[in-house]
Amino acid sequence: MAINSGNNLVYLTFTTVLSFFVLSGLLSYFNLRKLEVSLSPPNSIFAKSSTYVIVRIKNYSPIPKLAVRVETPLFKKNFEYIREKGEASKKEKISFPKRGQFVLDSFVVRSFFPFAFFERKKEIHNKIDFIVFPAIYPVRVKIKGSINGENNIQKKGRSSEFFSLREYREGEDIRSIHWKTSARLNKLMTIENEKEVSQKFVLFIDNSNYCYKDADEFEEAVSLVASLAYKLIHQGKDVSLVSEENFLYGHSATHLRNILTFLSLIELKEKLPLVEPALAYSYKDITYEKASHN
Secondary structure, three states, rough: HHHHHHHHHHHHHHHHHHHHHHHHHHHHHHHHHOOOEEOOOOOOOOOOOEEEEEEEEOOOOOOOOOEEEOOOOOOOEEEEOOOOOHHHHHHHHOOOOOOOEEEEEEEEEEEEEOOOOOOOOEEEEEEEEEEEEOOOOEEEOOOOOOOEEOOOOOOOOOOEEEEEEEEEOOOOOOHHHHHHHHHHHHOEEEEEEHHHOOOEEEEOOOOOOOOOOOOOOOOOHHHHHHHHHHHHHHHEEEEEEEOOOOOOOOOOOHHHHHHHHHHHHHHEEEEOOOOOOOOOOOOEEEEEEEOOOO
């Protein structure tokens, strides 16, 4: 009897432990079913600067999910509870060491629920890609008709003196329209005075490998040009960029974004250098403000 009782106790203990293992495996399996993970980056992300993204996990199951962890190469985030047919979201602070296009193909979700006997993991595919802009620093322009980084090119005559004609932009004062020329060209042309011309900047960047000693110098050049474009457009200045792709003058948020996107993706190439336009500002004309760059 004692021997039989001892064997029964062993069998009972074994089956109980085995049941816990099986139950743990089943619960952890169902805990990761019918989940969807997404990531919401901010509108603008700059290299070497911290930013916040929103991590969302959606539960399509009629039962709640417990102790789920979301992992990517950028972060690991724990979600203690996701209600049935609901969702949970959390902020996560991230940073990128360099500019360019970042592609995230999938998320890994893990769970030790309920008894931590097993770690269950599952890959959830949800491709997300976004652009990381070049690092932005406080900069100033070397002397080229400029003072403290602002273009104050001096010309003879009054600041409001007639200088040239250009195409009319929506929202401008119609009193500046040159009607005679507009009628001749069949499009609205406006008078541009010297003060307006002094608010214009041409930036230049060449991606020929003959212009730089190494890739690090090119990356610094991209960052300097991006920083100046960012500063000038935020000051309301008209900025044009000359490179492999040319951007006409503009000062809108969309124009800045187009320039920064181009500078995010530009690559060093083995080719002959471009011709730098007269009075253009290249990275050699731009310096960091004191104590703004390590």
